[in-house]
Amino acid sequence: MFNKASVKKLTSSINGLEVIDFHVHVYPQTPLSAPLAPVRQQLTQWLRPLSKIQQKAVSLSHKIPSSLRMISDEIGIPFLVPHLLIESDVFDLEREMQKESVSRVVVVPHPPLANNDFVFYESKRIQGAIPVVFIDPDTMKSSSDLDAFYNRGVKLFKINPLQSGVPADAPFYRDFLSYLNNKKAILLIHTGALSSRFFRLPNSGHIKEYETWFRNYPEIRFVAAHMNLHEPQEAIQMARKYTNLSLLTSWQPTTALQRAIESLGPTRLLFASDWPLLGENIHTQKERLWTLYQKGILNDEALRLILSGNAKRLLEPLS
Numbered sequence: 001m002f003n004k005a006s007v008k009k010l011t012s013s014i015n016g017l018e019v020i021d022f023h024v025h026v027y028p029q030t031p032l033s034a035p036l037a038p039v040r041q042q043l044t045q046w047l048r049p050l051s052k053i054q055q056k057a058v059s060l061s062h063k064i065p066s067s068l069r070m071i072s073d074e075i076g077i078p079f080l081v082p083h084l085l086i087e088s089d090v091f092d093l094e095r096e097m098q099k100e101s102v103s104r105v106v107v108v109p110h111p112p113l114a115n116n117d118f119v120f121y122e123s124k125r126i127q128g129a130i131p132v133v134f135i136d137p138d139t140m141k142s143s144s145d146l147d148a149f150y151n152r153g154v155k156l157f158k159i160n161p162l163q164s165g166v167p168a169d170a171p172f173y174r175d176f177l178s179y180l181n182n183k184k185a186i187l188l189i190h191t192g193a194l195s196s197r198f199f200r201l202p203n204s205g206h207i208k209e210y211e212t213w214f215r216n217y218p219e220i221r222f223v224a225a226h227m228n229l230h231e232p233q234e235a236i237q238m239a240r241k242y243t244n245l246s247l248l249t250s251w252q253p254t255t256a257l258q259r260a261i262e263s264l265g266p267t268r269l270l271f272a273s274d275w276p277l278l279g280e281n282i283h284t285q286k287e288r289l290w291t292l293y294q295k296g297i298l299n300d301e302a303l304r305l306i307l308s309g310n311a312k313r314l315l316e317p318l319s
């Protein structure tokens with residue numbers, strides 16, 4: 001445990017280091033998120049304690065037996081909604097980036113709330129934003145649907161079978177994967193099953209579902225979002241096996257991050273928060289890495305790599 005003053009001092013030191021957040025979202029403005037909404041300030045304050053409770057609950061959820069996760073996932077997901085209503089638009093993201101010294105963000109669509117066109121145009125409004133295109137079975141038929149985005153400079157893509165309802169082994173993805181392999185693109189994939197009826201395929205998304213992709217498409221730089229959620233150990237093992245796979249730190253508690261660093265080293269981990277889904281999660285993720293730095297699990301160079309160095313290396317061939 002560290003006292004408050006030491007955490008504050010250390011957090012301000014981490015603020016001196018460049019941070020690239022490899023997974024954030026941005027949503028359209030709601031009446032509550034409009035900059036001039038009079039209740040907004042108050043609501044934002046009320047969200048802080050909720051955010052802290054949620055961060056703790058997510059950390060504890062790793063210890064829940066899988067038989068009980070149906071209940072914990074189901075209860076937890078509606079509590080993400082207040083954050084989307086109050087702090088989730090382009091102005092909020094810019095403010096958060098400034099507050100947390102984040103220089104670049106990878107902005108991931110979340111259809112139907114935030115589709116590809118929306119994310120593409122909103123990303124142009126934020127300095128340092130890199131848009132991602134979601135491969136969406138509802139609106140896309142073949143990889144030629146990606147050309148319009150690719151030709152406008154988008155080189156990062158995302159697949160989420162849990163949300164889109166098409167499992168990883170469906171023929172639908174083959175054409176898209178060949179396209180991405182030819183382009184040596186970056187593909188973010190949602191990893192981790194979530195037992196909730198809020199998703200079309202609640203139990204898909206486990207990292208083992210994608211193993212043939214990692215093997216058969218060696219030119220794609222795969223990025224496993226959320227490190228397989230409740231079962232990060234499986235993501236760590238997969239990354240040991242396939243060097244074209246990197247892992248995002250989002251949703252993972254300090255203990256899982258420590259295990260990943262000890263098992264993989266620091267070069268395959270990318271800082272990510274999934275902001276704004278848990279409120280202050282950029283800050284929380286930074287604090288977790290800071291704790292590992294203080295414990296001596298990370299040295300200066302390793303911390304720099306996870307916060308920004310690895311992301312730069314991954315993004316460099318695209319620019």
Ligand SMILES: [Zn+2]
Binds near residue numbers: 023
């Ligand atoms: Zn996300």
